[in-house]
Amino acid sequence: MAWQGCIGEAGQRIVAHVRRTPVMQAEIGGYSVALKLEQMQHTGSFKARGAFNTLLQATVPEAGIVAASGGNHGAAVAYAAARLGHRARISVPEIAGPAKIALIRAQGADLQVVPGAYAEAAARAAEWQAATGAMQVHPYDAEATVAGQGTVMAEWEDQGLDADTVLIAVGGGGLIAGALGWLEGRRRVVAVEPETSCALHAALAAGAPVDVEVSGVAANALGARRIGGLCYGLAEAQGVASVLVSDAAILEAQALLWREVRQLVEPAGATALAALLSGAYRPAAGERVAVLICGGNIAPDPLA
Numbered sequence: 398m399a400w401q402g403c404i405g406e407a408g409q410r411i412v413a414h415v416r417r418t419p420v421m422q423a424e425i426g427g428y429s430v431a432l433k434l435e436q437m438q439h440t441g442s443f444k445a446r447g448a449f450n451t452l453l454q455a456t457v458p459e460a461g462i463v464a465a466s467g468g469n470h471g472a473a474v475a476y477a478a479a480r481l482g483h484r485a486r487i488s489v490p491e492i493a494g495p496a497k498i499a500l501i502r503a504q505g506a507d508l509q510v511v512p513g514a515y516a517e518a519a520a521r522a523a524e525w526q527a528a529t530g531a532m533q534v535h536p537y538d539a540e541a542t543v544a545g546q547g548t549v550m551a552e553w554e555d556q557g558l559d560a561d562t563v564l565i566a567v568g569g570g571g572l573i574a575g576a577l578g579w580l581e582g583r584r585r586v587v588a589v590e591p592e593t594s595c596a597l598h599a600a601l602a603a604g605a606p607v608d609v610e611v612s613g614v615a616a617n618a619l620g621a622r623r624i625g626g627l628c629y630g631l632a633e634a635q636g637v638a639s640v641l642v643s644d645a646a647i648l649e650a651q652a653l654l655w656r657e658v659r660q661l662v663e664p665a666g667a668t669a670l671a672a673l674l675s676g677a678y679r680p681a682a683g684e685r686v687a688v689l690i691c692g693g694n695i696a697p698d699p700l701a
Contacts, residue, residue: 398578400544400575400577400631401578403578404544404551405551407446407450407544407547408551408552410453411545414445414453414477415438415445415548416437418435418437419437420432420433420556426674428674428686430670430687431558432690433549433553433558434660435690435691435692436691440469440473440476440500441472441500442469443546443692444469444472444473444474446545446546448473448542450541450545450548451534451542451545452481452483453481454541455541458530458532460530461478461485461531462478462484462485462486462531463486463529463533464485464486464487464522464536465487465515465518465519465521465522466487466488466493466518466536467515467518467536467617467618468489468497468498468500469497469618471487471488471489471508472504474506474534475487475501475506476504478504485504485507486508486509486531487506488509488511489501489508489511489518490510490511490512490517490518492617494696495696495697497696499701509521515620515621515622536571537568537572537625542571543574544575545575548575550563551579560685562584562585562587562684563584563587564587564589564673564686564687564688565587566668567588568594568596569596569621569624569625570625570627570628573588573631574627577628578631588632588639588640589640589668589669589677591641592642593610593644594609594612594613594615594621596609596622596623596624598639601633605629606624606629608623613644614648615663615664615668617665618663642672647667647671648667649674650667650668650670650671650674651664651667660690660693661693661695662690662692662693663696665691666692667690669691673686
């Protein structure tokens with residue numbers, strides 16, 4: 398797969414539909430770190446990139462679009478569908494939480510809230526696809542999705558990224574797969590996962606994707622039960638390191654992002670930074686570190 402070419406084409410395809418999100422150099426918890434503020438993307442996460450890239454190159458059937466999501470993907474698909482004139486049906490689990498559910502509903506999608514976790518929402522979406530012929534937009538394990546998410550890293554480099562190592566939070570793996578596809582080993586990429594939702598970590602240890610149990614403060618964004626095959630292949634081929642962080646470390650990183658740089662993010666958005674602040678990832682002397690902030694849909698909405 399010629400990922401750089403696909404990601405470059407995706408960037409041209411979606412440029413009129415997504416925000417060029419800001420970057421900053423910040424002192425947080427005693428570290429100087431480059432931040433990419435992708436929580437400022439449409440609907441509060443990087444997911445709009447993959448959604449627009451998928452829909453803009455597809456022939457959408459009359460039945461419209463269906464997606465299963467822990468919250469952020471569903472909001473992004475609903476947003477992209479509404480702006481491109483397509484019907485969308487979004488299935489989310491109850492653990493998505495009221496803030497993300499309200500965000501999806503505000504985009505005008507047909508919203509189905511399903512008891513259980515993401516797997517139950519995915520099953521409901523698959524049933525709808527089979528019954529109606531609707532087009533399903535996968536949240537992470539599809540080439541168009543990964544290429545769209547890879548535009549984050551391409552954009553960041555275009556903005557002058559000066560880093561040896563980039564820390565990226567991982568759920569199903571679409572975001573880090575896109576970064577790996579674009580960088581092709583030119584920078585070190587470290588995968589950061591919650592201890593209680595660690596599909597990539599488990600897969601790398603087992604030598605293949607495996608099912609994991611999912612829980613914790615970031616589960617509604619990083620709670621994939623099995624890592625995507627595209628992500629696993631890229632991560633395994635490039636020897637990506639995976640580090641784990643506790644819920645307490647995630648919440649502390651979330652608090653520091655607010656207290657020290659006034660960035661309000663959801664737990665998933667703070668997970669990559671948590672690896673640096675907690676010592677799960679220890680940079681070498683002089684190592685330049687960057688952190689991708691991936692989502693800002695905090696629950697409960699502080700201004701609701």
